Amino acid sequence: MLPAPLTPHSPAPADLVLRGARIHTVDATLPAAEALAVRDGRIVWLGDDADADRWTGPGTRVVQAGGRLVLPGFIDAHNHVRLGSDDACVQLAGARSLSEIHARIAAWRARHPDAAWIEAEAFDYSALPDGRMPTAADLDPVTGDVPAMVLSYDVHTAWLNSKALDRLGVRADRTDLPFGKARTDPATGAPTGFVQDFAVRGLSRDGHRALRELGVPWASPERQYGRLVKSLDDAIRFGITTVVEPQNSLDDLPLFERARAEGRLRSRLVAALFHPRGTSDADLDDFAAAARAHDGDRIRVGPLKLYIDDVVEPRTAALLEPYATGCRGHRGETFYPVEEFADLLVKLDARGFQCFVHATGDRGIRTVLDAVERARSVNGARDARHQIVHVECLDPADVPRFAELGVVACMQPRHCAPEIAGPGQDWAENVGEGRWHKAWPMRSLATAGATLAFSSDWNVAEMDPMIGIYTAVTRRPLAGGEAWMPEETVDVATAVHAYTMGSAYANFLEDERGSLTVGKAADFVVLSRDILRIAPEDIPGTVADIVVVAGEVAHESGSGDVTGPFTPV
Incomplete structure (x- = not known):
């Protein structure tokens, strides 16, 4: 008709x-x-x-x-499209034991007998029993004389075999590396093969450059671009019309421009710039210049990404009380002394930067909230919309402070799925049952008036917003089963709002996106x-x-x- x-x-x-x-x-x-x-x-x-x-x-x-x-259109407020999922890597997602990891690596080696490196991704900490971290000795039997680097599913740690330790120059007297901090055996002082802080150092401009210069194929520009465009294709397929890429160096921006020029950037993109410890005033000037140069509706650059702590699974998040497992009295560490971090946030806030701060542990989160409070006291209140990203273990006393301080809770619902973080998994066991009520308190934050901005944290978890919404609404495993901490579920409309208008507001986009409005x-x-x-x-x-x-x-x-x-x- x-x-x-x-x-x-x-x-x-x-x-x-x-x-x-x-x-x-x-x-x-x-x-x-x-x-x-x-x-x-x-x-x-x-x-x-x-x-x-x-x-x-x-x-x-x-x-x-x-x-x-x-x-x-969904706005994924924290999506590592540049890390993506790498087809050239051994895929370890779902491998629940060391023997299964060995089998997947062996099968990959059989298909790639001439590979100069063995690279794998999505290693799950729970694949090793009793909460222990992996060692080179665990990899050596299946990798032999070929250097091997295995990235954890959260990309916060790397696992190296003996040949890779040698190739990358990791020794007893050289454990503080450009791409991470190598753990050592307490008895011998020798590197174990486990490298923490990889997300903080290995994904930094200097760390990535060091890996590239050392010949790690994963760090090459072409491999990065391949991961990027594959992830961008997934994003648009899932209905994600704006992607927030949370951690980039100035060197990475040409990748996004190339994707746009080649027609591969069909979603809009916001790129945050990584601010590792030691970032200079000259670097900040360069960041501000990049933000001015990239301020369009398709690509926008501007927020700064910082870390205050690491992650719960390897016990590197900063907790108020000691971990329930591992070394007695261990509470994790913050990457900055408390006063230094507060002074830094005051400085960045005064210059008008919006900050995305990774914080998972309750002490790490409180450190960030205290720093925002200090910035408001020194600089005066402004519409800064600083974000705390992840908010995994939040003390109830700090719940109302998000709304009071105008801090956005950028959360990833899939992370709290029982099969990922619940009873029997490293997250739940490390914090202990007495602190499970602090786990991803989405409903408490929403009730207290905080802005929730939902995201996937791809490729730490699935990119599909449907999986995130399902988990936020049920707190159940993806395959069904018992809910974990169901008192912190939210309804579907709240989850949709967090994936649309909440994420738009979190990124100063609410006048342009987030709702269907004339x-x-x-x-x-x-x-x-x-x-x-x-x-x-x-x-x-x-x-x-x-x-x-x-x-x-x-x-x-x-x-x-x-x-x-x-x-x-």
């Missing part, structure tokens, strides 16, 4: 009209609609389907949603299932049938009814 002809009282035709939809706008002023119109990449109208003909002309592209749910960018997703109405266990497996960025269809799953002219994004 042809659209009704435009009359003198009709608006000018839209470029795209979405019809027959159940639109959840995430905008309280107009919570729901059945249709919308787009012109010049922006939403110009939302309303009843019966009125959509008024916006339709001969050149209008019409998308028939067929009653499906439409949401704002005047905002036309970034939206048509889902295969109505996740606001179906049973929670059916949320995983829901797919993005159609993804639109700036009014252009950037992805189609093969279903849906789309007619009219098409211009690639």
Whole structure:
């Protein structure tokens, strides 16, 4: 049937009209609609389907949603698309024992007999019994004389065999490395093969350069670019219309520009710059210049990424009380003395930088909150929107401080899944059952008025927002089963808000993205299932049938009814 002809009282035709939809706008002023119109990449109208003909002309592209749910495009507030998942690595996800790790490496070696390096990723700490960390001796039997580097699933640690220790110059008198800190045997002083702080050092500009110069293939620019474009393809497929890449050096920015030039950057991107300890005032000047140079709606550079502590699984997060396992009295360490970190945040805040601070342990989180409080006292309150990223183990006394200080809780729901962090896993065992009530308190933070910004932390966890939403709503394993700490679940609408408007606000994008509102960018997703109405266990497996960025269809799953002219994004 042809659209009704435009009359003198009709608006000018839209470029795209979405019809027959159940639109959840995430905008309280107009919570729901059945249709919308787009012109010049922006939403110009939302309303009843019966009125959509008024916006339709001969050149209008019409998308028939067929009653499906439409949401704002997801904004993944912490997604390491540049780390991605590397096809050249041995994949260890799901390997639950050392023997299984050996089998996967052996199978890879059989397919790549001439490989100069063995590289693997997604090692799970729980694959080794009794909470111990791996050693070179654990790798040597299956890797032989070929250097091997295995990255943990969170990329916070590296595991080297004896040949790699030698190739990378790790010795008893050289354990403080550009790419991490090598652990040593307490009896002999020899390096064990386990390197911590890899995310802080190995992913820094200097650390990455050192690995590249030492011949580690994983660190090469082409391997980085391959990971990036593969992850970007996944992002748009999952309906992620804005990606926040949280940790980059200035050297990495050309990778994003290349992806855009080659048509591989179909989502919008916000890139945070890494601020390791020792970053100079001259570096800050360079960061500010990069932010001015990259301030478009497709690529924006600006926030700074810092670390205050590491992670719970290898017992390197900073806790208020000692770990329940491991060395008696050990509480983990902060990367900065408390006063030094507070002075640093005061300085960065005074210069107008927004800070994303990695903090997982309750002492690490409190250190950051105290520093933000100091910055507000010294510099005066401003709309800084500093973020604490992860918020894994939060003391109840600090819950209200997020809203009081205007600090965003950037959280990754999938991290708290029982099969990842719950009873029997290293996270839960290391903090001890007496502190489980502190684990990822999403509902408590939301009730206290904090801004929740949800994300995947890919490739630490699955990128798919459906998996994150399912976990936030159920706290159950992906395969079903008993919930862990269900009192901290949130409802689906809250989880959707955190993946859209919450993440938009967290990144100063709320005037442009995060809701389907007249005047905002036309970034939206048509889902295969109505996740606001179906049973929670059916949320995983829901797919993005159609993804639109700036009014252009950037992805189609093969279903849906789309007619009219098409211009690639």
